[in-house]
Amino acid sequence: MNIKMLGAFAAVALLAACAKPAATAMSTGAGQTVTSGPAPGSEEDLVANVGDRVFYGFNKTSLSSDATGTLSHQAGWLQKFPQVAVLVAGNCDSRGTEEYNLALGQRRADAARDYLVAQGVDGSRIQTISYGKDRPVAQGDDEASAQQNRNAITSVQGHNPQEGTGTSS
Amino acid sequence: MTSSTHLLGETDDTAPTVPGLIRRITRRGMIGTTLATALAAPAFAQSAPAAAPAGGDAAGSAVIDVNRARTAPIPIAIPPFAGGTSQGDLVSVISADLNNCGLFHVVDASGVAATAPGGAPDFGAWKGTGAQALVTGSVTQSGDQLRVEFRLWDILPGTQLQGTAYTTSASNWRRIAHIIADVIYQRLLGEKGYFDTRIAYISTIGPRSNPTKRLAIMDQDGANNRFLTDGSWTALGPRFSPTRDQIAFISYVNKIVRVYLFDLSSGTRSLVGNFRTMTFSPRFAPDGNSIIMSLYQNGGSNIITCSLSGGNVRTLTSSGAIDANPCYSPDGSQIVFESDRGGDQQLYVMGADGSNVRRISFGAGRYADPVWSPRGDQIAFTRLGGSFAVGIMAPDGSGERILSESFDVESPTFCPNGRVIMFQRGAGTASRLVSIDITGFNEQAVQTPTSASDPAWSPLLS
Numbered sequence: 080m081n082i083k084m085l086g087a088f089a090a091v092a093l094l095a096a097c098a099k100p101a102a103t104a105m106s107t108g109a110g111q112t113v114t115s116g117p118a119p120g121s122e123e124d125l126v127a128n129v130g131d132r133v134f135y136g137f138n139k140t141s142l143s144s145d146a147t148g149t150l151s152h153q154a155g156w157l158q159k160f161p162q163v164a165v166l167v168a169g170n171c172d173s174r175g176t177e178e179y180n181l182a183l184g185q186r187r188a189d190a191a192r193d194y195l196v197a198q199g200v201d202g203s204r205i206q207t208i209s210y211g212k213d214r215p216v217a218q219g220d221d222e223a224s225a226q227q228n229r230n231a232i233t234s235v236q237g238h239n240p241q242e243g244t245g246t247s248s
Numbered sequence: 249m250t251s252s253t254h255l256l257g258e259t260d261d262t263a264p265t266v267p268g269l270i271r272r273i274t275r276r277g278m279i280g281t282t283l284a285t286a287l288a289a290p291a292f293a294q295s296a297p298a299a300a301p302a303g304g305d306a307a308g309s310a311v312i313d314v315n316r317a318r319t320a321p322i323p324i325a326i327p328p329f330a331g332g333t334s335q336g337d338l339v340s341v342i343s344a345d346l347n348n349c350g351l352f353h354v355v356d357a358s359g360v361a362a363t364a365p366g367g368a369p370d371f372g373a374w375k376g377t378g379a380q381a382l383v384t385g386s387v388t389q390s391g392d393q394l395r396v397e398f399r400l401w402d403i404l405p406g407t408q409l410q411g412t413a414y415t416t417s418a419s420n421w422r423r424i425a426h427i428i429a430d431v432i433y434q435r436l437l438g439e440k441g442y443f444d445t446r447i448a449y450i451s452t453i454g455p456r457s458n459p460t461k462r463l464a465i466m467d468q469d470g471a472n473n474r475f476l477t478d479g480s481w482t483a484l485g486p487r488f489s490p491t492r493d494q495i496a497f498i499s500y501v502n503k504i505v506r507v508y509l510f511d512l513s514s515g516t517r518s519l520v521g522n523f524r525t526m527t528f529s530p531r532f533a534p535d536g537n538s539i540i541m542s543l544y545q546n547g548g549s550n551i552i553t554c555s556l557s558g559g560n561v562r563t564l565t566s567s568g569a570i571d572a573n574p575c576y577s578p579d580g581s582q583i584v585f586e587s588d589r590g591g592d593q594q595l596y597v598m599g600a601d602g603s604n605v606r607r608i609s610f611g612a613g614r615y616a617d618p619v620w621s622p623r624g625d626q627i628a629f630t631r632l633g634g635s636f637a638v639g640i641m642a643p644d645g646s647g648e649r650i651l652s653e654s655f656d657v658e659s660p661t662f663c664p665n666g667r668v669i670m671f672q673r674g675a676g677t678a679s680r681l682v683s684i685d686i687t688g689f690n691e692q693a694v695q696t697p698t699s700a701s702d703p704a705w706s707p708l709l710s
Contacts, residue, residue, distance in 0.1 A: 138592070140547075166503070173675050176616040176630050176658050177702065178485055178529045179586065179593055181498075181505060182542070182549045182570040185526055189547060208503055209526065213482065213676075218456055220655065220675065241458060242503075 120160035122238035129156045131240075133191055135229040138175070140186040142194060150191060153233055154198030161204075164236045167191050169209045170216070172225035177211060184209030191231035206236070214241040287397060287411030308404030310381035314437050314667060317351035318687060322436055325379035325403075327357040329396075330386035338387065338396065341425035344469060345443040346432065349668070350690030355379045371406045379403055381436060385428075394418045398428050400435055409435045422471055427710060442663040443468060446706040447670065448486040448495050449681060451475060452699040456676040463497055463510060468663075468705070470695040476510055477517075485529065486510075488706045491536030494556075495704070496520070498528050507541050509556060521558020529572045534580045540564075542572045551585055551602075564602035575620045576600065577643070584608070584618040584627055584643070595629060597643060608645030613637075617659055623666035626686065630658040630671075638671045640686055651688045661705045670694065672701040 117123030125131050130153070133146035142150070157163060169188030171180040188207035196202045216232075217224035234240060310322050326343050346352035355377050362384045363369050374382050385398035393415060400410040410431055414424050426444040433441030451464040463483040466473040477483050477499070486497040493512040498505060507520040507530040520530065526544040533540060539556060542549040548568040554561045565571045569589035576583055584597050595609035595618050609615040613633030620627055620643070631637040637653035638660050652671070660671040663683075670683045679701040681694035694700075 173656065175632065176593075178498075178542075178572050179570060179588075179616055181484075181526065181528050182544055182572060185505075185544050186547055186570075206503070208500075209505060211484075213459065213461070213484075215457060215676070 120163055122235040125153070125156065125233065125235060129153055131234060132230045132232040134226060135187055135231075137172070137225070137229065138183070139229075140183065140190050142190055146191075147194060150194045151198060154195050154200050157195065157200045157204065164204045164206070165233050166236055166239050167195075167205055167207045168214075168232045168234070168239060168241055169207065170214060170228055170230050170232065170241075171212045172228040173212050173215065173220055174225060175212065177213075180211035181209050184211050187229070187231045191233065210241060216241070285413040287399060287413055308380065310402050310404075310436055311409070311438070312436065314351060314439065317437060318685065318689065321351055321353040322381060323353045323355050323377075323379045324381040324383065324432070324436075325355050325357040325360070325374060325377055326383040327360065327362040329384075329398075330362070331388050336421050338385070338421060338425040338428070341422055341469070341471075342383065342429045342432070345426060345429035345441075348469070348692055349433070349441075349443075350685055350692075351433070351437060369401055369403075371401075371403055374401075374403045381409075381432070383428075383432060389418055392417050392419075394421055394424065396421075396424050396428070398431075400432055422467065423709070426467070426469075430708070440665050440708065442665050442668065442705075442708065444709045445664060446488075446709070447681070447694070448476075448488060448497075448704040448706070449696070449700045450483055450486065450702040451696070452677050452679065452701060453479075454677070459677055463495070464696075464698075464700075465495075465512075466696070473697055476512075476515075485702050486704045487531045488704050489532050489536045490534055490707050491532075494532075494536075496530035496532060496539060496541075498530070507539065519558065520556065521554050521561065523558070529574065531573075531575050534576055534578060540574045540576065540583065542570075542574070551583070564598070565605070573617055575618055577620050578622055578624045582643070584620055586616045586618060593632070595627070595645070608641070608643070609648075610645060611648055619660055619662060619669075621662050621666040621686075622664055626666065628660035628662060628669050628686075630660065638669070640669075649688065651684050651686070652682070652691065657682075659702050661703050663705050664708050670703045670705060672703060674699075 117127050130149040133149050167188045169184035171184050188209055192205050192207050195205060215228045217227035326339050328339055343354045347354050360373050360377060369382055380403055382401040382403050383398060388395045395415045397413040399408055402409050416424060423444060429443040430441035445468045446465055447468055448465045451462045452459045454460045460479040461482045462479045463476040463486055465476055482500040484498040486495045488495055495510045497508060497510060499508050505526040507527040509518050509520060520539055523543055528542050530539050530541040538553050540553045543552050549570050549572055550563050551565040551571045551574045552561055552563050567589045569587050571585055571587045574583050574585040581600055582597055583600055584595060586593050587596055593614040593616050594607050595615045596605050596607050598605040613631050615629050615631050617630040618627050626640045627643055628640050631639060635653055636656035636658055637650045638657045639648060639650040641648040656675050657671055657673045660669045662669050668683050668685055670681055672679045673682050674680055677699045679699050681696060681700045681703050682691060683694055684691045
């Protein structure tokens with residue numbers, strides 16, 4: 080059993096290792112001069128130059144002005160790269176119960192998705208998912224961590240920073 | 249005195265459907281059968297009605313009730329069984345069941361001969377240990393067959409309360425031990441026990457930011473742990489069928505959060521209805537023939553019922569709020585659930601057709617995870633305020649009592665006789681399972697090989 084579990088982890092690590100070179104490879108070409116920044120239209124580009132996540136208040140799903148600002152940038156970026164499909168993942172802090180947080184996280188993902196659609200992004204390019212409180216990006220149980228964990232994270236499909244597993248089968 | 253037959257589940261080792269991970273497990277079993285034969289009281293035991301009435305008031309009798317046992321656990325002696333088996337130590341398993349439930353105190357039996365010459369206990373010698381009840385037994389193994397005889401004695405009156413012989417395949421030895429512990433519980437306390445049961449739960453390993461969550465199952469005492477899913481997809485929230493070898497649970501298969509059934513006898517997983525949006529919080533109807541769960545739609549989640557394959561959908565709530573964690577009363581006439589329709593999470597009860605919704609939780613904080621006791625008289629819940637708490641209240645919301653409080657405790661589940669709940673303590677990859685008597689005493693950690701959450705207690709297997 081232990082050996083099998085180790086095997087599963089090894090497989091995940093390999094996939095992750097493969098994924099990044101693939102993303103970079105996509106960015107080269109088209110006769111562009113190689114620049115030092117991330118490839119336009121890539122997950123790295125989204126994270127570095129647009130902002131991949133918005134944050135919510137405790138037990139809230141409404142979008143702050145910071146959030147709508149970020150989402151407007153995401154909408155513009157998505158219109159610039161119409162071939163890119165994204166996953167919007169809703170997340171919650173650890174101060175709620177497991178299954179309620181599944182629904183709360185879905186509400187958060189929906190709120191972000193609906194804003195992108197209202198900005199003109201084709202809804203068929205946006206998949207949503209809720210991880211509830213099961214994929215915290217900040218590990219503490221303090222308020223600073225909780226603020227980080229009440230979010231909706233937009234990622235290029237296949238490059239969700241929260242998906243280390245579930246990609247292998 | 250009649251013989252009765254118990255069917256025992258074959259517990260291991262056929263046809264893995266995911267290599268090395270899923271093993272075929274049956275609950276009511278196909279292969280192993282146990283024949284239970286009543287043993288007459290030996291002629292030398294005084295009068296000895298083998299079926300002494302539960303709650304008997306013979307002076308000093310070990311036969312009492314749960315309430316009295318909570319205050320004063322029944323001292324019971326369980327000396328080593330005669331004979332032996334290569335399979336394991338039944339007496340240790342029986343003793344652990346009885347000790348851990350808090351209603352018995354297994355006294356030191358070393359140095360006292362189980363029986364006097366001729367086969368009857370030397371009741372005088374057993375009185376000296378302080379024990380009020382005595383369990384004697386023998387084990388004989390022939391090939392793969394095990395024969396276990398056991399007798400339960402009421403020491404002070406000097407009577408036999410029970411005598412039964414079981415024959416089964418040797419691999420079922422732990423189940424025989426649990427069944428004997430359940431018989432002892434029932435004979436001395438007057439109600440069914442809960443030792444021949446299993447726990448389904450979610451096993452978590454890996455980093456907290458990206459954990460691997462697998463559906464797992466083990467015996468009630470932590471033995472025979474098995475992983476039912478391989479961790480490719482996150483699994484959450486298992487609940488046992490009351491009537492079949494099935495577990496309903498939530499899975500992220502293909503990155504869509506939906507309710508599935510896991511069939512324990514075949515090791516296969518099936519989707520409960522091809523809904524276009526998230527389904528979660530499944531639970532079976534008391535007859536096991538339908539599922540009640542939450543269907544996320546348009547910013548809220550509705551409570552629906554459907555067949556085990558997802559057909560015949562009925563929508564019971566559509567408030568636009570998050571309505572979740574529905575659970576039937578044992579008679580199927582009512583449903584308790586949580587909803588944030590009033591602004592934050594509270595508990596509500598409604599008729600099984602969705603009528604007459606009324607709020608029942610009015611304490612300080614938010615309320616979640618309601619579970620109706622199999623006895624019908626209590627609802628367990630998680631309460632959230634400054635911290636998390638697990639407690640119980642009557643179905644009308646009265647008599648709220650908190651049993652355990654910390655960051656975080658949640659996901660209570662009742663044992664089949666409603667006397668004990670199990671829940672999880674701790675978050676993420678540091679969570680553990682804990683059991684506690686519903687009066688709030690006898691909190692016990694449940695051993696699991698990994699971090700564990702979302703416990704679900706099975707019905708009695710036999």
